Amino acid sequence: MRILAIETSCDETGVAIVEDGRRIRSNIVASQLVHQDTGGIVPEVAAREHLRALDALTEKALRDAGRQLSEIDAIAATVGPGLIGCLLVGANYARGLALAAGLPFVGVNHLEGHVYANWLYELEGGEPPSNPPPEPELPAIVLVVSGAHSDLVLMEAHRRFRPLGRTIDDAAGEAFDKVARLLHLGFPGGPIIERIAKEGDPNAFPLPRAA
């Protein structure tokens, strides 16, 4: 089973080809640099960038995997949650591709996509590794921390999730971006703060600790 998958829920355009749910044959991600000037993502600008990039990235993903569209078994795309204008670009392109190629279309929940990243592994020198990493065992507790989400979820079985808790205000990624903006550090905030934090003094301020 070989799936071509498309992700356009936020500010990165991603196209991947994955075999048997785990083996990454190609994985092309275009980050949108246009948002660096604004210190945050403008949804309209992000959607424009997705549309400009998506078809060429799809072609490249197929080329990198050494595959024709006729060797693909299904087309998947993130259908939400995310920026609606951005999601519509990826989902409609993917549905068009699936319809024209006579393939099934699978709409995938954005957070499920994050969870299933734990099942993936890369090739080594173009070949599958001799002993691929073991699959995560189920049931499992999953912590989803991303630009827009901080969720704690119980994964009972494949594609069966029960939410346990979530942030009631900002997601972790947003907190990073907001702090970076307040301190004029640039965008996105995560990598910049992570780099600067390594040179910081952990004892500069007394912070409360959970016992």
Add this chain to the structure above:
Amino acid sequence: MLLALDTSTDWASVALFDGRDVLGEETWRAQRRQGDELFPAIERILLSTRTALSAVTRVAVATGPGSFTGLRVAIAAGQGIARGSGSDLVGISTLDVLAYPHAPSKMRTCPLLPAGRDQYYAAFYQERNRKWMRRSPFMVATLAEICRQIGTHTLFVGEIDADAELMLRDLLGPKALFASPASRMRRAGYLAELGWKELESSPQVKMSEIEPLYVRQPSIRVSFDQPFAPPPADARALGLPKRD
């Protein structure tokens, strides 16, 4: 066979054209979810005309100006279909599509589509040297601003509600003429005709170059120095700041 897709505004339309005849067409008022309505409509057209998608070798999409998010639905779908079927893809301006059926009238024609905030997308069309052509750039402006550029009798087509019609009559008096309700609507059959002609006369451009006509705000607005028109209302979807 050419498949034509138009999701430029609330009104959406799909048609199948064989180079001589429109074989099937569906035009509907979308409920803000064109993404969910477009593909069922495409499948209905293919089914009702007993056409396999493999018979489609050309795809035409409307490129606006219009709702940016709406336009991207048909353009992304058209790119996907063209990539999946190996078809040629062509983009045609939505205003060209609106004006085209009125070419035989030989009248100066002005298609209008709502652009929000009391503004409209517009352009002027007229016959010159026996050739029907667009005679202005694509505009986004209020009706008053658009009418300031009108000196002769002008036929208005497109999405004109009762208030807009009244305002145009106020501004232009007898110079404002209105196409009948059915003939001022947008239909993908006309998009298909224009797309077919375009592909007959000029070669396919790169697919990623087919994108919405992002008509800028006019320079009278403070925001005119933005590289892009303002973002739509979903700016707060991630709680992230709007550019202003």
